[in-house]
Amino acid sequence: MKKNIMPLRLIPLGGLGEIGKNMMVVEYGDDMIVIDCGQKFPEEEMLGIDMVLPDFTYVIENVKKLRGIILTHGHEDHIGALPYLLKKISVPVFGTKLTLGLLEAKLAEHNIEDTDFREINPDKAISLGCFDINFIRVSHSIPDGVALAIKTPEGIIMHTGDFKIDQTPIDGQLMEFEKITSYRNRLLVLMSDSTNAENSGFTLPEKSVSDTLKELIGTAKNRVIVACFASHIHRIQQVIDAAVGSNRRIVVMGRSMLRNIDIAQDLGYLKIPPKAIVDMSELKHIKAKNLLVLCTGSQGEPLSALTRMAAKNHRNLQIVPGDTVIISAKTVPGNEKSVNRVIDLLFKNGAEVYYKSVSEVHVSGHAAQEELKMMINLTKPKYLIPIHGEYRHLQYHAQLAKMVGMPDKNIIVTGNGNYA
Template structure:
C-alpha cells in the first residue's frame, strides 16, 4: 500500500500570519516557515503569538530540515522559539538567513546551522528535494518551493505576486513553476488577496505616487513602513537623493535590516545619504526624510511615540508630511486609526492607503492566482496563508477553473492531511494552543492569566491582605484592602470592604485555620457585595501571610 505524505499546517490557515507547515513522509519531517502574528486587542499584555510547536518537538529527532520562504516576521519570527528546542538545519536565501541570523543572535540562540540556497537552486534532505523559485513579494529574496517527494511533486507558492516591473528587475520565475511544477500532485497557494479583483499594483507605481508627494512636500517627510520592506526603502532613498533630502532611519530593526540588505547587495545606499538622528538639527526641514517603524500602530514603536508626543527627539509639527506606506494587518485597524487622528490633530499632511496609492500588497490578486492555477494544473489544490474566508474563496476560484470539489483540500490549523496519488483524507485534528509572547516571557501566559487580565481591565481589582498567626489562630493586624479601578470613592470603598472582612472573621473565626478556605470565604463576601453595590465583577485577590 502506498505510503501517504502528511501535510500539517500549524499556523497560517485561518489567520494571516503565524505561518508554519509541516510535511511528513515515513516519519521524516520538513518544516516550512516558523512565523508569528500580532495578537487581537482583547489579548491583553501579549506582544506576539507563535504557533504551537508540540507536534514538531515530540518528533524533534525526525526533523530533517527547516525551509524559510522569505524574511518577514510572519514566516521567521518564531524561529528562535523553535531552534531553542530543536537542532535542525535551516535553509533559505541569503537575505532571509541574514535576517533570521540577527533574530537568533538577539535571542541568544547559538550553534544553529544555516545553509544558503540561491533562487533556482535545489537542496536535498531526507526524502525531500526542494527547488527554490524566485517570486516577487514585498521583500527581496522571497521564494516559492517545488518539492519532489516519494508521493509526487508539491508546489508551494510562498508569499508571491506577479509584478511585471519589480524594483529589482527580477520578476517571478513563472518559467520554473511551469517547467518543474506542471501537473503537480498538489499546489499550496497564497490566499491573502483572493478577494481582490484584477492584478496587484506594481511596486514601481507606488514609487510614482511617492514621487508626487515628495515633489509637493515643503517640510519634513516621515515615511512609516515595515522594517523588512527593502524595495520600499530603496525607493524612498532614491527619491530623497533626487529631491535633495538626507535620510534618517528611526528604529533599531530598520537600521539593522538596512545594513544586512546593503551588505548582501539588495539595497543601494548612496554615500552620505543616511545621517544619524543626532544630526537632524544641522539641516532645514525641507531637506529631511525620516523613515520610521510603527506602520501597524505597535505600542512603543517610533511612529507611535512620535504621534503621541512621547518621542524625545522627534515631534510632529504643522506642515510635516507623513506617509503610512503599508496596509493594516487584520486586528491593527483601531491602533492605526488612533495614530492617524493624532497626526492630523498635530497639523500634519497625512497620506495612507485608503486615500492615496502609497502602498501595494506583496500578495497576488485574483487574476494572478488564476494564472498560477492554470499554469500548474495540479491534481489536488490546498489554499494556504489566509483567514478561513480567504481559503473558501480560493477554493471556489479553483472550482471555477475546473478543479473538482473532491480534489480541493480545505484545511485548518492542526489538521493532519494524508495525501496519495489517489486521494486525501484529514486523518486527525491536533488540539493546539498558541504560544503567547509577552516581553521576555515565552509561553508562560495561558487562558487563566488572559481571563484575569480581561477581568482587571473591565472591572478593576481588589487585593485583601490578611496577616494571620497560625498558632492561635488570629489576625495579627486589621485587614488591609487595596482597590483599583472600581470607584472614585476609593478610600470609602476600601473601608467598607475591610469592615466586611472583619465581620466575616468575627462571625467565623474557624476560617483562620485553613488558608484556602479563608481565601474562598473572603472572595465570596467581597464578590457578593461588589456585585450588588456596583454591578461589577472585579478580580479579587486574597493574600494570606502567616506571621509567628
C-alpha cells in the same frame, strides 16, 4: 487524498484559517521537513499577549525524523517563531541570503548561537531525506522570496510561500515563470497563498507606489516623515530614491528599521548613495525642505518612533504644522484603532497625512484573484490546498480553482492540525 492511505502527510501547524504563524510539516515515512515557522500578532482581545506561536508539539515529538526547516522568506509570520523552536531543538535551517541575514539578527537578540544555517541558491536543488527540493524565485513585499517544488516518493508538491506576480519588480528579479511552468501537469499538490483571495483583478506592481511617493515627497515644502514596514526593503528603496531625487537627506529612526537597512545594504539588497543617510545628530543642522525621516510605526505601535513623534514625546523630533507624514503600509487587521489614533494625533499637530485609504501610498505583496487563477493555470495541479489565509480567504481561493476547472473533490480546504 484519502486519509491514512497515502504515506505522504502535509500537516499545517499554522497559517490555515488565520493570517500569520505560517508553518507546514511535510512528512513521508521516517523523513520530515518543516516549511516556515512564523509568529502571529495577537488579536485585540488577547490582552497582555505579545505574540502567538504555532503549536510545535508534533515537530518536537518527531524531531528524530526532522531533516531541516526551510524558510520561504524573511517576514515575521514566516520566521518569527523560529527562536522559540530552536530553544527546544537543533536542526539545520535553510533560506536565501537575505532571509538568513534577517534571521541571524533575530536569533542574536534571543542569544541563540550555533544555529546550523544553510544558505540556499535558488538555482540549486537540495535533498533532505527522501525529499528533493527545488526553489523558484517569486515576487513579494520582501526581496529573496522563494516557492518550493518538493519531489516526494508520492509525487511533486509545490508550496508558493507568499507571492504576487509583479512584471516590473523593483530589483529587476522577475518571478521564475519558466520554472513554474516546467511543473505543469506534474504536480500532485499545489499549496498556494490565499491572503488576497478576496481581491479581484491583479495586485498593482510595487513600482506604482514610486510615482505617488515621488510626487508627495518632491512637492512637500517642509519635512517629510515616512513610516513603513522595516522588512519592506523594496519600499525602503523607493523612499530613499524619492528622497535623494528631491534633494533630501535621510534620517532613519526605529531599531528594526536601522537594523534591516544595515543588513540589506551589507548583503547588496539596498542601493544607497554615500551620505544620503545621515545620523540623528545631524537632524538640527538640516533644513526642513532637505529632510526626510524614515521610521517604524506604521501599525501605531505605542513605543514606535512615529507614535512618539505624534504624541510629542519623542526625544529628537516632534510633529509640527507643515510636516508631511506618509504611512506607506497597510493596517494589519487588529491594529486599526492604534493606527487611527496616531493619524488623528498627527492631524491634531498640524501635519498633512497620507495613508492607504486616501492615497496610493501602498500596494500589497500578495496575489489577487487573477494571479491566483494564473498560478493554477500555469501548474495544473491534481490537488489544491489553499494556505495562508483566514477561512474565508481559503474558501474564495477554492472558488477560484473551481472557476478554472478544478473538480470540487480535488480542492482541499483544511485547517491547522489536520492532515491531508
